[in-house]
Amino acid sequence: MEEWNNKFNYKSVAVGIIVLVILGGLWFGLGREITENPVLKLGLIPAEDQVKMLKQFQPTVKYLEESTGMKVEAFVATDYTGVVEALKAGKIDVAYLGPFAYILAESQDPTIEPFAVGVRTSSGLTTYKSIIVAGKNSGIKSIADLKANAKDINFAFVDPASTSGHLMPKGYLLSQGIDPANFKNLMFAGGHDAVELAIKNGKVQAGADSDVTYGPMVEKGVISKEENIIIWTSDPIPGSPLVYKSTLPESTKEKIRNVFYKMHEAKNANEVLGGYGAISKYVPASKEDYQPVRQAAVNLGMIK
Structure with missing residues (x-):
């Protein structure tokens, strides 16, 4: 078999991290003692074209800025593990991850945890296929x-x-x-x-x-x-979670959770919620929700 891309090493994230590392110098981090111009870094996995995704997420970014009083910067990594590594390194504060990307992140850094998942408008479910x-x-x-x-x-x-x-x-x-x-x-x-x-x-x-x-x-x-x-x-798969690091201050995590849980109340809710498909609202998510994905990864030898 001829592979059209280089073989993937789950510990190798060189290309995916480059953009986020370069931008990392701008990061202030929610866990730091800061008093001026705090910045919330939002990481996005590349589900579609990067330029298109950033445009789709502009209403979300604007809503987060208005709701938190913080400047929000969204970045699309060149691959899924770029977001994972940026989370581990503290270069971003909140991230949208696919279920497996979250499981990979958790296996490398147990402090990364899910806090929300979207409810699909079409089905009323948090799962997809x-x-x-x-x-x-x-x-x-x-x-x-x-x-x-x-x-x-x-x-x-x-x-x-x-x-x-x-x-x-x-x-x-x-x-x-x-x-x-x-x-x-x-x-x-x-x-x-x-x-x-x-x-x-x-x-x-x-x-x-x-x-x-x-x-x-x-x-x-x-x-x-x-x-x-x-x-x-x-069969149904647990939906893509929003994650942050559990080491963030409790007050910060509460603020982030509340903003996402109330996002459906925004006047332009359809635009604000629509970054990753048609979502009607966000609801709480937990590590236990992703056990089927975790087990599938273990079965295939992708994590221990």
Whole structure:
């Protein structure tokens, strides 16, 4: 198998951290004794194009500034582990993480903990699903087809630390006797939307994504159900958590929690909540909520 990207080392975060480290000189940190111009650093995993994401999160940033009286700076890392490492190093205060990215972070730094998760407008649930999608002209109509033609398949995952775009679909494929290492070519596209576009454009025959990304892309006409065909859907996965470090002052953590828990009361709530898809509100989250993801990572030998 020829890999289209360098092999991923879970302890290697060089590229992903560069942007955040450079920006780290601007960081003041909520846990420090500061009296002037405190800055809240918000880290974002790269679910979509970075410029697009920063634009989508501007209403959220503005709301946080108005609610906390602090300057808020949002940054999109070049990969998931860039955000994890920035959290560990204290370069950011709050982060949106995927479930698996959170589990990886927790395994390296137990002080990183979830405090909120979004309720999806479409379902009223805090869960979402992983999907495997095949291209219209790929000849793949089922997982059985994927297995039978594995040696001729170009396949795309999202990111090594993605839950719906790597961990869960990889576990499922292995359970069906399909080792992703046996695909003709395997790539990490870097974003959920990038996987769908790679399928649509014929760069790969199939790939893994989440229903959170797939649905809106269909609604906007970027892809169609006829072009990008879902051939597998996972069981519900705990939603992407908002996290901070437990070592922050209790008063600071309480302020952060309250701001997010009341975000749905904002006049422009749809815009404020809409950074990572259609969210109706944020509710409390705990470490225990992510045990299924934790166990899946253990089963695949990705954490101890």
